[in-house]
Amino acid sequence: MKHGNPLHHPFTRRALLGQAGIASLAMISAPAWAQAMVDLPFAGGPTARQITTAFPQKGAMILQRTRPPLLETPFEVFDKGVITPNDQFYVRWHWAVIPTEVDVDTFRLAIRGHVDKTLSLSLKDILALPRVELAAVNQCSGNSRGFFAPRVPGAQWAHGAMGNAVWAGVRLKDVLDLAGVKPGAMQVRFKGLDDPVVADGPKYMKSLAIDHARDGEVMIAYAMNGEQLPLLNGFPLRLVVPGWFATYWVKMLNDIEVLDQPDDNYWMKTAYTIPDTPYANMKPGETGVKTVPINKMPPRSLITNVKAGDTLHVGTPAPLRGIAFGGDTGVARVDLSSDGGKTWQATQLGADAGKYGFRQWQTQFTPAAAGKYVLMVRCTNADGVVQPDQPNWNTAGFVRNVIEATPVVAA
């Protein structure tokens, strides 16, 4: 049974086969042979999640929700390199009506609205346009939401609702130029093949300002890390908006509409809005906060080879490494603190594969004495924007970029 069917739920093939369904009900009390689990350290829980390999074109992923899929990249993937493999790249869908079949010969991308000429492009047409490539981080607006204090509803992601890929495709500008944007155009609105489960539910649509859409960097991608996109990451076409949160990176893109007025659809006006304040921060319970659509990403950095609670050896240099990204510009520096943020030392940055991608950093830390240490890394981007030392808070759980702390013990 495909999961686009909204009327379906209890009688799946798994249930008929028996044991798999029971195992999922038994959850964490199940014996070791049952299902691999992971613990996400969220205050107040629940912390247990299943590792799933049940999704097409996907390897081991953290199961946040089966339908529509929310699949998180296991954190250890980020320690392996700056490119997130397609089969472990996170997945996030809003509505459960997702086509499970895409025919490359019949698929069409429409460009319409406030243009001289309405177009219906085949994939062959698109592949014939000049090809561009770019490494860029795709990060969910709510990445790390599970660490918000106080907790907020929404997908309870740890740090794995992000990934970095080399995207290949065509410039959105080139496609818009083919159609000819008319004077007075204000925004460009994007839709995909996915649909609401309920007939009057708001179809997922996102818009960019016309100048942003024509900046020559926004891309219609047909390849990710040298291969076609996994269906769950948006096959056959996905919008790539370098430096901006993933809500704008519309998957299964099949409709581009040039607007001569601002888009006030639900997904622009109500959902995915943030406080118009530094760090998108507000106080719990605060009302009357002015909001704006979420937009550029701020810098972040993470330690990937040492976990909270790990033990290091006194007097022995411990290699530390991880990833950083600058957000809407490149990484200028990543600094390490081993005393909870009192003092900082520069780390060595890895190769620069493009300002919108992950950049590796590495250094060493030698604990001088036994005891507790709090390790922290802090990214400063090329515009001088630094990660804050206090966590932000907002009702939607968006734009976390606080300096993260990793407490360790030296013995």
Place this chain on the structure above:
Amino acid sequence: MFRNLLHSLFIATLCIVGLVLAPLPGRAEGPLVLKSVNVDLPDSDRMFPGAGADAINNNCLACHSAGMVLNQPPLTKAAWQAEVNKMIHAYKAPVDPNDVTAIVDYLSRTKGAP
């Protein structure tokens, strides 16, 4: 389990093939040939457990599987009421008006916060 094993073998094979064939990221390459895709997405048979779960099981599983809710943090009754209202008003969930109280009660009883 057998299916998982097959899947793992499939992935392992893909990885090996990928090592040989995949172009270096960031490097220009020949034209990409896109291939049609036809997949099955898994569904969930998970239900909300325990007493008083009929209303939530009958009204909420059409749009999303139960795991989404079961993975949420403890929330106050007012926060759960707001979530249910959002599903009805923003996302047009066809929830029977007579079931709303039972849904919110179930959530605040099983996943409540002070």
